[in-house]
Amino acid sequence: MSFFRNNPFTKILSFWITGLMLGFYVPQAKLLLVIICIILAVLVLAKLKTKTYPFGSYLSAFYASCFALLAFLSAGRPSIPNRNEKQHFVATVLEYPTEKTNSYQSVIQINQADSSYYEKQKIIVYLKKDMSVLQLKPGDQLVAQARIQRIQNSNDLFAFDYQAFMANRKVYYSTYLPTKDYQRITEKASGIPFAAERFRFQLINQLKKHIINDEQRQVISALTLGYRKELSPETRSYFASTGAMHVLAVSGLHVGMIYLFLTYALGFLKRIQLGRMTFVIIIVLLLWSYALITGFSPSVQRATVMFSFILVANSLRRPASIYNSIAASAFLLLLINPNLIFEVGFQLSYAAVTSIVFFFPKIELLWSPQNKVINWFWQLFCVSMAAQIGTFALSVYYFHQFPLFFWLSNFIVIPAAYVILASTVLFFIASPVNWLAAALAKVLSSATFVTLLLLREIDQIPNSLIENIGISALQLSALLACLIAGMFFIKLKRKEFLFVAVSFFLFFQIAAFSQKVALFNQTKCIIYNSAQCLHLINGRKNYLIYAENEEEEYRSIPHAIRELQLDSPTRIQLDTCQNFSTPDLIIDKRTVLFVNQTFQYKKRKVNRQQTGLENPEKNDQQSLFSDLAFKTTIDSALEKGKILDFNNLSVPETFIADF
Template sequence: MFFSNNPFVKILGFWLLGLMLSRFYPLLLIPFALWIIIGLGWYAKLFSRKRYPFDLIASSLLATALVLISSVNYRIQHPPLPTSSSKEICFWATVVEKPAEKENSFQLKLRIEQAENDSLNKQTMMGWLQKSDNAAKLEAGDLLFCQSRISRIENRGNPFEFDYRDYLANQGIYFSCYLKSGKFEKAGKSHFRIRLAAEKFREKLLTILRSNLKKTESFEVISALSLGYRKELTPETRAAFVETGGMHVLAVSGLHVGLIYFFLLKLFSFLKRSHKGKWIRCCLILSILWAYALLTGLSPSVQRATLMFTFLLLAESINRTNSIYNSIAASAFALLLIDSDILFAVGFQLSYAAVLSIVYFYPLINGLVPSKNPIVKKPWQLLCVSLAAQIGTFPLSIYYFNQFPFYFWLSNFVVIPAAFVLLAGTFSLFIATPLPALQHGIAFLLEGTNSAVLIALKFISRLPGAVVSGISITPGQLTAIILAILFIILFINLKQVKFIRYALISLIAFLVIGINEKRQLFNQHRLLVYENKQAVFHFIDGRSNFILTSDTTELSPYVYSNTLTKLQLDEPQIILISDFLQLREKQLFIENDIYQFGLETYILSPENKKPKLTELRNAVENPPPSNSSNKSESEAKTLP
């Protein structure tokens, strides 16, 4: 019955299967292709006899066709990438967005219009510009003539590091370049594009905010919340939102589009009285929503939310209000049809997990304490929404971010009402541009609201146990948690005890996988080498670990922090490599340039001021061949 009322849920399921197989297990698509060939041959024979059955076999052929079409679509969207340039080449490129100032350069997105290597044309890439007055004056839509080497984006190769290459690849960005001040020049304006026009308009609005908001932190928060401009967020401001679970407010997404959507529903509710008025209302709301999406840069999160509300509004307009799951599935299908990579974006997964969880769990939780008192009802509903969203998103949040903000429910009492006030106030500020006195008054209220929000969030972040950090779960544990939630949902709907048993089995599997992982981590014994300005060596024995470096001033915790979390290590002991170092600590023994770690022995030989570890062969444990002499130090194995 559920799938009959929500056909897009079935379509989306088979489409997802095709994407996953095409990306991770392409060989498993062969049986699907063979089944299509056999099935079509069988039905061709039946049709020749004027028999037209539509049975289970026909249904399976349609499902198989969806899987194969999905996989073909994925391959079409992922043609072989062009090769990067090994030497400097000349090319024309359009500035996609205003450059963001970094410590030593300007960062911006460039779209290659024409290059010596034609295969690079139309590629979007990350660009870094040497600091100069010309670089600071660039704006979206400027056409540049450049000379630089275009390289494929690669990670540094450190263990457990953030996969920056994959993060940008999911946005369709595979290349980067560095432009020195004399290697680029402005050559006019690029031809008109809707996105560029929207970006230019956003820059004008940002200028209005800068001129009216005197406090830097107010501009940071309000520009991020209303226009999706997060480039100037300081680490302190970002931490206040992250540690309290309120970061979703600063990323323009479903919350912001939802607030605008429901406000517009109320505003144009009078048009629902006639059939014609209902469609006028639909067109007005969709026009405003998509205009806002363009204004905020049409980021993936805004696209998802706007498309989702588009399907919901269209469903309501054609009297299909009972098919909310179908509308959600249709919006996801449309996005995946356009961009398959969006499935693997963390934001996409969190957005749809939150929406589905709210749609299902909110009515159940809200019904636990029915109340008609508006003083109690509204806060209770807000709490229910927060709890419902967290049920669906907490497994993904822990898996990707390794932390859980315990007071998310408390911070939402602050950030969600504040988001509505700040959004409404910001748009009022823009509208009041011809009235400077009114603008100053609105700006004063905005800054006061923002300051109150930051004070409240910082207070919440200092509460005991505000953030549980350092949590690490495996993909197997993530799967077990998700299965347990799905089985609980099935039990609620079908009232069958077997699903409770399945949920318990899933939780037991979660514990067993965790215990086995702990056992392996407690018995681990490894050496990791990090790429840094100075070589960094990480000796790990169980949870004890030692970091050796020749320059502690150049050692950033970001180099090894992910390793500590993923391998559940204690705080490391930092050791400065010197010419006369002696140390005896548990499994690690150091004397001058000889390093013994467990049963393995290494020698440290400086080379161009970068230490290099070389393994010493033990003649007893690993004797050399009889027809050769002992290996010299220069022939010893070099660790990666």
């Protein structure tokens, strides 16, 4: 097809992603890929002299299988041992410490250690709260001794997989460092990344000097410099619930603004001798410098690589296909780091830009307003709609919500992003002149204040956010396949793509219906690692049985309610509830009868001398479920962080909870 001939990297990328997925999820496929490559190589050699049909098909299939095999070999997660051992080590600080509730957090890279295994490993380090910690800078060298352990998850069901999240960044271990156990030495590592990080910190300090309001400064730092560590959960929440979170993450939008500004400001270079090459070199260097300062997020990497390709192609008088540039940039990034394919930002970034490029022109043609202002708003609306088409499935899968007024928030945040980004650049340029920097800071602060005020108003609109949407990985795959097939049908006008799109949509509906049926018939029991309660589930009805009146809403419980599509739970405190009766749950003194399963429990006493705690009564209550172990009449046990599915039990059983 002409589309693939004109955009060869789209084919290369598809083969590469196929190989990566097989490498990560089907490691047994290696032998099959090798056999396919050998068979196709033999077929190509057999037709090499005559090059008669189907030589071309054999050769294309051979190239495709080779790309898939190479991607397969580059994929796969390393086997990381679950070590927990004390080490003496010398390390380099990679990030400025960030304040947490009980400590400061940073990332270090170990240069030398007692065990050579840890050398070159990146480690999350938690530092005791001390003023000396604030003196640490990227590039500083530390001599320390500490116990290094594998990053652990909470092991609660449906909880965020922090271990896998950090493994994608090639960070597998963490440690805690009290002030007495480390010492900063005078040697400082040199290098462009360290210099860029220190430069960004200087810029943030300039903002702190002139912008007093913490929230405004945090938003400006995130929007312009990619520094989001100080953002409060409340600010993140209403940006996310209004569909404006993409503005806080430095992305292609920001790189595109800078690209347009630079091409306009430096356009005069094209008119002088050797100016075109100078124009390209300067803009590429400035774009990559900005990407470096903002922390090299996947979206910034994608945009910077893509704009670099477009610049180079235009300088060579070879018009670049936007689809080929997008695919080439994705291929290059995945070639360097295959784990990027699991980054949510990477996926959303490429889905958004591809969808905008494809759908924006088609949506824009639906209306052509004559008024320039109305036309500008219409184009902004079209961009928002086009981006949402491509990112809808991924957003729902990862964030479990959909903001209905995303288009309205984009009318605010996209113009605001232009104003704030431009004002911030001028502010940094004018920072040596104190009165001018102060004046620009007021403009910047006012623009941010108005933006935040309007977003809060949108967030307060009733029913502006659909929450607790749960779709499975299988449903996500079906939706994405349906979207891709639909795009090919619109582009190529071939009915087989329409058939494929409809088939995947029907598959999505069948998967959703099957999931609903299974959830309506579920009878389960969950005991959480972090939450001090039992969760009894019958269809969509569910009961949370607490040891005492728990004021804290444990994060793992809403996750389970969303994923299992449950109604609002009925909460029961054991110490105050002697008798409780519904058709599926009966509580009588120390016995709980749920569906056809029996739970018996007793209170375990805590020895004050053994625990060494000041308040043994409080500890006794908190221990009711923290050390809970279920034992059945056949002496089996229910582990924490696991689901006991009553549908899989052949006979009713009695569970004894020893508190």
